[in-house]
Amino acid sequence: MIRRVMSADWLKIHGKGLWFLAGLGPLGLVAMQALNFGLRYDYIKQEYAMDLWGALLENISFFVPVALYLGSTLICSLMANIEHQTSSWKQLLALPISRVTVFSSKLLLCLILLTISCVLLSAGVMILGLVLGFGTDHIPYGEIVRIGLWPYGAALPILSLQLWLSLTFSNQAISVSFGLILSIVSLFSIYLPEWVPLVWPYLAWNSLQPMFYSIFGILLGMLLLLPGALHFARKDVI
Amino acid sequence: MSETIIETKGLLKNYKGRAAVKDLNLNIRKGEIYGFLGPNGAGKTTTIRLLLGLIAPSAGTIEIFGKDLRHEKMNILRKVGSLVESPSYYGHLTAIQNLEAIRRILNVPKSRISEVLDIVSLTGEEKRPVKGFSLGMKQRLGIASALLGNPELLILDEPTNGLDPSGIQEIRDLIKRMPQEHGITVLVSSHLLSEIELMANTVGILHQGSMVYQDSITNLQQRAAGEMRLVVSEPEMALSFVENRGYTGVLQNGTLCFTRMNDTTVAQLVKVLVEKGHAIYRVEERRQSLEEFFLQVVGGVSHD
Ligand SMILES: Nc1ncnc2c1ncn2[C@@H]1O[C@H](COP(=O)(O)OP(=O)(O)OP(=O)(O)O)[C@@H](O)[C@H]1O
Numbered sequence: 001m002i003r004r005v006m007s008a009d010w011l012k013i014h015g016k017g018l019w020f021l022a023g024l025g026p027l028g029l030v031a032m033q034a035l036n037f038g039l040r041y042d043y044i045k046q047e048y049a050m051d052l053w054g055a056l057l058e059n060i061s062f063f064v065p066v067a068l069y070l071g072s073t074l075i076c077s078l079m080a081n082i083e084h085q086t087s088s089w090k091q092l093l094a095l096p097i098s099r100v101t102v103f104s105s106k107l108l109l110c111l112i113l114l115t116i117s118c119v120l121l122s123a124g125v126m127i128l129g130l131v132l133g134f135g136t137d138h139i140p141y142g143e144i145v146r147i148g149l150w151p152y153g154a155a156l157p158i159l160s161l162q163l164w165l166s167l168t169f170s171n172q173a174i175s176v177s178f179g180l181i182l183s184i185v186s187l188f189s190i191y192l193p194e195w196v197p198l199v200w201p202y203l204a205w206n207s208l209q210p211m212f213y214s215i216f217g218i219l220l221g222m223l224l225l226l227p228g229a230l231h232f233a234r235k236d237v238i
Numbered sequence: 239m240s241e242t243i244i245e246t247k248g249l250l251k252n253y254k255g256r257a258a259v260k261d262l263n264l265n266i267r268k269g270e271i272y273g274f275l276g277p278n279g280a281g282k283t284t285t286i287r288l289l290l291g292l293i294a295p296s297a298g299t300i301e302i303f304g305k306d307l308r309h310e311k312m313n314i315l316r317k318v319g320s321l322v323e324s325p326s327y328y329g330h331l332t333a334i335q336n337l338e339a340i341r342r343i344l345n346v347p348k349s350r351i352s353e354v355l356d357i358v359s360l361t362g363e364e365k366r367p368v369k370g371f372s373l374g375m376k377q378r379l380g381i382a383s384a385l386l387g388n389p390e391l392l393i394l395d396e397p398t399n400g401l402d403p404s405g406i407q408e409i410r411d412l413i414k415r416m417p418q419e420h421g422i423t424v425l426v427s428s429h430l431l432s433e434i435e436l437m438a439n440t441v442g443i444l445h446q447g448s449m450v451y452q453d454s455i456t457n458l459q460q461r462a463a464g465e466m467r468l469v470v471s472e473p474e475m476a477l478s479f480v481e482n483r484g485y486t487g488v489l490q491n492g493t494l495c496f497t498r499m500n501d502t503t504v505a506q507l508v509k510v511l512v513e514k515g516h517a518i519y520r521v522e523e524r525r526q527s528l529e530e531f532f533l534q535v536v537g538g539v540s541h542d
């Protein structure tokens with residue numbers, strides 16, 4: 001059942017900029033660091049001579065949470081807007097499929113796109129390091145994979161929230177501005193207490209127990225999906 | 239009597255305390271083309287949304303194919319094709335891709351796409367992005383989408399909206415063929431009685447959320463067919479005389495008005511009046527148009 005709905009959704013997202021966005025995010029982060037390292041190459045090489053890979057990861061890690069939030073916000077919004085734009089909900093939801101299936105299909109597609117982004121990020125970091133001549137002797141494979149996946153897991157609560165907002169309000173200005181505000185606030189993660197879920201993607205890299213924040217994020221994200229899906233399944237479709 | 243396809247009991251939908259549809263008891267039988275009529279804001283679209291499970295009723299029950307919509311929604315919707323209000327489409331996709339997106343969910347054979355495109359005469363335009371379609375073409379695509387799953391019940395909300403005269407004719411013929419050729423039951427809404435009259439067998443007139451008239455089109459046409467008017471000498475005497483003989487009429491500005499009657503009855507009426515010695519100056523039939531009838535029915539309900 002869900003496979004059929006997903007294959008329909010797969011067709012609908014063609015030419016809507018979702019694939020482009022999924023590629024642009026990681027590419028942008030990597031390009032930014034390429035510029036940063038390119039311009040200050042000599043200085044950085046001196047300063048971090050011991051751990052060039054570590055320096056690259058640390059520099060990029062600062063921007064990963066905000067990129068994840070912006071990415072989730074825009075992907076959810078673009079995805080939902082395909083149905084809002086010409087009020088296609090009334091057609092889609094009058095088909096013989098449950099609303100929970102429709103909701104899950106949209107969720108899975110967002111997750112797939114973001115996963116692709118995160119894998120691309122890891123790949124991009126690796127390629128950048130090699131291009132900058134950090135050498136192949138000490139490639140921190142584990143860390144490189146970790147920077148792609150753990151902050152992603154920790155960002156799931158916000159993804160759940162954005163998905164629900166985008167699906168619920170046909171005016172995408174609402175979900176997008178909310179997502180933008182969250183993204184900007186997340187830039188100040190260091191100043192926020194650790195129990196604020198918004199901070200978890202940052203902590204999923206910069207803390208003593210990064211994995212825990214990722215796991216908390218996944219759990220809370222799943223928990224937040226329930227009321228969202230339930231509301232979507234019951235609401236009046238106008 | 240053939241089986242009932244749609245049955246609602248005491249259907250009510252409140253929007254912020256105001257009833258958009260109230261105490262609606264629909265009964266639509268298999269193979270029927272049911273015309274759902276009402277002025278703007280009467281509650282036609284609201285009723286259709288309720289029937290499709292898009293919105294939940296505030297009270298009342300809906301049974302389609304004899305099954306409760308609340309409990310067997312998926313089984314019901316599998317056999318229903320619908321078009322609600324303005325056409326829904328994905329503008330960036332072509333007509334074929336639009337239908338394919340629905341086909342993947344309905345799981346019908348691919349060949350069905352070209353079949354429905356052919357039915358609504360969109361063949362030749364199917365490879366263009368739909369955002370470049372005219373309103374009528376989008377409407378046709380919407381009807382094609384409704385037909386895609388080989389439905390047993392077709393629910394069309396103002397399907398001829400935005401179509402040109404030949405398009406209206408085409409869709410009307412298409413709708414009329416549905417029960418004959420495929421045994422499909424059709425519920426079609428409109429705010430034009432003249433349009434419903436040309437395709438439906440049964441008509442239900444909705445006004446401010448309530449059903450104010452429901453009957454077969456033939457009966458409706460008879461009811462609306464008008465009255466006989468006679469201008470005679472000494473009209474008061476004439477009226478009481480014919481009333482004693484079983485005719486029921488009224489006196490309006492010196493004119494005798496009777497409800498519609500057949501030719502023999504008219505002949506007899508004139509004969510008895512002549513024999514009684516009344517001079518007959520004029521015998522005329524005043525036909526009320528269906529639109530007038532519609533306005534009378536709709537206007538006759540108090541505005542609360
Ligand atoms: N989402 C909503 N919120 C509040 N009121 C609504 C909503 N949808 C419909 N209504 C009200 O319900 C009533 C019936 O609306 P409906 O759309 O069913 O009318 P209609 O018969 O389809 O009219 P039209 O011929 O204009 O399409 C109207 O008074 C409308 O204002």
Ligand SMILES: [Mg+2]
Pocket residue numbers: 282283284323395
């Ligand atoms: Mg309407």
